[in-house]
Amino acid sequence: MFAITTISTIPDLEEFLEKYGEPEQPVLIKGLANTWPAREKWGPDQLRAALHDHPDVADRGVFFVSRKPVLEDDIVIPDFLKSILQSDQVMSDSIAWRFWVNRRHNRTEFHYDTNAENVITVQVKGRKEWVLVSPDTPLPCYPFTNFTLLKDEEKLLRNKRYCKFDLEEGDLLYVPPYWYHRAVAKEDVNININWTYTKCATSVLTREFQRDIERISLLNALKNHRWPVVRKGFAKVIGALPKVGGIGWGLKSFISSPYTPGRFAILRRTFKELLNVPGMLMTLPAVRTTLKKVDKT
């Protein structure tokens, strides 16, 4: 276990990129949103109604999402983040605003966000307990997915590099790409807002990123296979899968990185993923119970 880096002054763009954004290391900024109008204005019913009525916002069940800025008057976006969102180093189709409105005990299970997303999250109301796990000590995932096998947390975290902390009202958290996370709502009312973005290029090659590149290469190879029977069979399998989290890469261009896997690496990846099939079958009953419990907004 390690302690998350916690700071109480807002870094400028240069400092944020140098210490956290470029090396892809998490950071917590205490009290950043203490003066936001949203702290006074937002409540669960009022916010849900405002988001439902908004033409740019989609209700995804677990969270609300918009591709464009929403409720901007209630928020003060820190300058470093404003610059990042406007930068040409970031893929414009990756930028999203997400809103989470949760009751006490709501639990978002371990996963990492697809498309190499960086997540900046601000706890506007209430408090959530977070666990972040380094992508260099990967957790076992359902085959080919970004969702961790549902297992006892203590067992899951054994020998992993992780941190556990509370994100309190007003705090900002930076979750770098491929860092697994889970969050549990601790107050009656919990509201957080997220910004997501994907960098056009990265030089950080974590073990989980490597897995993702191999996974996506395999999916592309199947999708574009020269035998129609493979292409069609693959399309059928993908069409039949539940649409959670997205499989593969969902943005216009792929992130540029120092790694291109060869055939052997892709083959090895396929076998490694299949090794998790028994684990998947064993946890299926728990998955059903968890899905039923999800706190829909």
Ligand SMILES: O=C(O)CCC(=O)C(=O)O
């Ligand atoms: O707030 C939560 O419950 C989970 C948030 C999350 O997974 C994310 O921001 O990517």
Ligand SMILES: [Fe+2]
């Ligand atoms: Fe997430």
